[in-house]
Amino acid sequence: MQIKAASLNHRDQWIREGKYPNIQMGTTLGSDGCGVVSAVGEGVSENLLGKGVIMNPNRNWGDNPAVQSAQYSILGMPKDGTLAEYVLIEEDRLVEKPAHLSFEEAAALPLGGLTAFRAVFRHGQCAENQNVMISGVGGGVAQFAFLLAKHCGAQVWVTSGSQEKIDECIRYGAQGGFNYKSADWTKEAKGVGGFDLVIDSAGGDQINDFVRLMKPAGRIVCYGATTGVPSKLDLHRIFWNQITLQGSTMGNDLEFVQMVEYVSEHQIYPIIDSVRTFDEATSAFDSMKGGNQFGKLVLTIP
Numbered sequence: 001m002q003i004k005a006a007s008l009n010h011r012d013q014w015i016r017e018g019k020y021p022n023i024q025m026g027t028t029l030g031s032d033g034c035g036v037v038s039a040v041g042e043g044v045s046e047n048l049l050g051k052g053v054i055m056n057p058n059r060n061w062g063d064n065p066a067v068q069s070a071q072y073s074i075l076g077m078p079k080d081g082t083l084a085e086y087v088l089i090e091e092d093r094l095v096e097k098p099a100h101l102s103f104e105e106a107a108a109l110p111l112g113g114l115t116a117f118r119a120v121f122r123h124g125q126c127a128e129n130q131n132v133m134i135s136g137v138g139g140g141v142a143q144f145a146f147l148l149a150k151h152c153g154a155q156v157w158v159t160s161g162s163q164e165k166i167d168e169c170i171r172y173g174a175q176g177g178f179n180y181k182s183a184d185w186t187k188e189a190k191g192v193g194g195f196d197l198v199i200d201s202a203g204g205d206q207i208n209d210f211v212r213l214m215k216p217a218g219r220i221v222c223y224g225a226t227t228g229v230p231s232k233l234d235l236h237r238i239f240w241n242q243i244t245l246q247g248s249t250m251g252n253d254l255e256f257v258q259m260v261e262y263v264s265e266h267q268i269y270p271i272i273d274s275v276r277t278f279d280e281a282t283s284a285f286d287s288m289k290g291g292n293q294f295g296k297l298v299l300t301i302p
C-alpha cells in the first residue's frame with residue numbers, strides 16, 4: 001500500500017522517549033495511515049486495488065470483543081508502521097477511506113478514532129442530553145471523543161490547559177470549558193450540576209476531582225495516564241455514589257469498522273492541528289512532546 005498521509009499518536013512520542021514496553025530498535029513508527037492499495041499479493045482479492053484505504057492498527061485483538069488477547073500489539077511497534085512510503089499489510093486490516101475525507105483527514109482517524117469510539121460508546125454509554133466532560137481536549141484522542149459525544153447529542157464540557165482550545169471547542173458546540181491549570185476549575189465545574197460521563201487520559205490525582213464532580217452512578221472512562229497514577233483514590237465516594245471507574249484501550253476490529261461507518265454517516269471531520277511533510281516529522285514529534293497542538297498532527301508525502 002502506498003502511503004499518502006500518516007498521523008502521530010502520543011504512543012509514537014512515548015516510544016521516541018524510550019517510555020514504552022518492548023521497544024525494538026529499527027522499527028518504523030506510526031500507527032495511523034491512509035493511502036492507496038498499489039499492489040496485492042498472490043491469491044489476494046483485487047477489490048481494493050487502486051482504492052483509498054485506511055488501516056486498522058490493531059494486530060491480533062483475538063476472539064473476545066471485551067478485551068484484547070495476550071498476542072495483541074499495535075501497528076508501528078513491533079510491526080513496521082506507517083511513517084513510510086509503502087507498507088505491506090494484510091487485506092483484513094484495510095477499510096475504504098470515508099469518501100468525505102481527504103487523505104490527510106482520513107489519516108487522522110484510525111487509532112484516535114477507535115480509542116475514542118470504544119471509550120465514548122461501549123464503556124461510556126454516551127447518549128443524548130447526558131452531561132459529558134472530555135478532559136485535555138487538545139489531545140488527538142480527546143478531540144475525537146469530543147466530536148463523537150457532540151454528534152450523539154450529549155451536552156459536552158471540556159477541560160484544557162489552554163483557553164484558546166476551550167474557546168475553539170465552544171465554537172464547535174461545547175457547552176463550556178475549564179482550564180485544569182486554574183486552582184478553582186473544579187469549583188466552576190460544580191456549577192454544571194454533575195456529569196454522567198467523564199472521558200480522561202491524563203490520570204493522576206485529578207481522578208478524585210472527577211469523582212467529586214460526577215452525578216450518582218456516573219461513569220469515568222480512562223484510556224491513558226499521561227500525568228501518572230493517582231497517589232490516592234477516593235474509594236468511599238466511588239462506592240457510595242455507585243460510580244464506575246472503567247479502563248479502555250483502543251477497540252476491537254468490529255468497533256474499528258463501526259467507527260469508520262459512524263464518521264461517514266455523521267460526516268465527521270477530525271480536528272487537525274497541522275499537516276506537514278514527512279521531512280518535517282521531527283518538528284511534529286516535538287510539537288506533540290510540547291503539548292501545544294490542538295487535534296491531530298498529520299504528515300504527508302507531497
Ligand SMILES: NC(=O)c1ccc[n+]([C@@H]2O[C@H](COP(=O)([O-])OP(=O)(O)OC[C@H]3O[C@@H](n4cnc5c(N)ncnc54)[C@H](OP(=O)(O)O)[C@@H]3O)[C@@H](O)[C@H]2O)c1
Binds near residue numbers: 111161225
Ligand atoms: N489506551 C489506549 O488505547 C490509548 C490510545 C491512545 C492514547 N492513549 C494514551 O492517552 C494519552 C493521550 O494520547 P494522545 O495521543 O491523545 O496524546 P496527545 O495528542 O499528545 O494529547 C495529550 C493531551 O493531554 C492533555 N493533558 C496534559 N496534561 C493534562 C492534565 N493535567 N489534565 C488534563 N489533560 C491533560 C493535553 O490537553 P490540552 O492540550 O487540552 O491541555 C494534551 O493535549 C497518552 O497517555 C496515550 O499514551 C492510550
